Amino acid sequence: MNWSVIPRYWPQMYSGLLMTLQISLVALLISIPIGILIGLGRISRNSVIRFFAGFYVEFIRGVPLLVLLIWIFFVLGRFLRLGSYWAAIWGLAVFSSAFIAEVVRAGIQAVPKGQMEAARSSGMSYIQAMRLVILPQAFRKILPPMAAQFIILIKDSSLVSTISVVDLTLVGKNLVATTFRSLEVWTFVALVYFVITFALSQGVRYLERKYQVVE
Amino acid sequence: MEAMISVQTVNKSFGSFEVLKDVDVQVPKGQVFALIGPSGAGKSTLIRTINALEGIDSGAILVDGVSVHAKKAKVNQIRAGIGFVFQSFNLYPHLNAVDNVAVAPMHVKGTKKAAAREKAKELLASLGLDDKFAAHPNQLSGGQQQRVAIARALAMDPKVMLFDEPTSALDPEMIKEVLDAIRKLAETGMTMVVVTHEMGFAREICSQVVFMADSKVVEQAPPKEFFSAPTTQRGQDFLEKVLHH
Ligand SMILES: Nc1ncnc2c1ncn2[C@@H]1O[C@H](COP(=O)(O)OP(=O)(O)O)[C@@H](O)[C@H]1O
């Protein structure tokens, strides 16, 4: 064993780690508004909207992330001239939005029916009632799983190395190819993923406790 | 005189179950009607059709001359003029008492925030809640919550107030404070329909008692008449049951 590869190549690894965090975070930020819209669509009174929102969620959940990434990069990316960076972000964002949509739907449906009735009976429109009464309450239930989704994204994002985004995983692969220190490099890469996700999951626990519903 | 609330031959079904059968009720302006009857009679459904929380299959409902269920009815505008108080309060748990009361005037009527909150405080104070402005619903007793709910409904300056069993979810010692609030409101000349099991209250402040059973209005009479001698067998049976409890 020779662990000196780690400090020697730390700068590359560090920039790979930043790439991993960056694409995960940007994908999350894009997936939140999309997920909220799709989640609202899932409970819309308009059956056409409901159908398409449901189809979106089912479709995305039915396709493996790796296939989605490859498809966006090679098929969509060619038409839209997406580089691997944006293909990776959109792939992760679309994938994550289906999950967020379900979280949003469940959060809204967990708000008692009487809340919507009270809001509507005071003359609020459906949209006002959602914005002023339902979503602020659903938000407490939605926030912890949304934060948890960030952790999932960080782990899932290792797949973007297959469309040649230089994230932590791809840096690891490249290092092994040049140094042949497979044990040291992969052990370290795994540890870095673990330390980041473990720290974040402590943060999620805190959020869960903080927003433990005060009804 | 034209009725403030006019329910005209209304029919409604939930699937194959007829929950309202040819219901006719006319509530003149300034009067308080008690809506009583056994559980499952259709009282909640009827009162909820008046502000279109439930639809109807046939007939018509006019509130202050405006048809509530017409195709082009401006439902939000109509509802803004009808206060509704629920059995389970349904206060907004994420807002304090003042904001619970002020939120609809601000966003539905466009009242300025400061003015809406000022008025909310006045209303809350008039209902004996002047020390609860900043309290969230989970910090209030049932009776206090229901009074906030009444203030919330009043904040829209409604022409009509509807109450669906406003005291049924309350501990006995809190029923009086809510009934007193409703009584005070009656004295101001508000037109009201109150679904209630509080027979003493109905007798004391209501001008008419509407007795419903099996999806129909079985009997309507001033409380003196109804409570001393119901004209129908159904009415007699019901009174016997509730008064002996
Ligand atoms: N949304 C609904 N769907 C189906 N049945 C309903 C619904 N709401 C009420 N009902 C039924 O209609 C009947 C009348 O209910 P309701 O109006 O609540 O009566 P009450 O308020 O007099 O107790 C009951 O048998 C109830 O089960």
Ligand SMILES: [Mg+2]
């Ligand atoms: Mg009822």
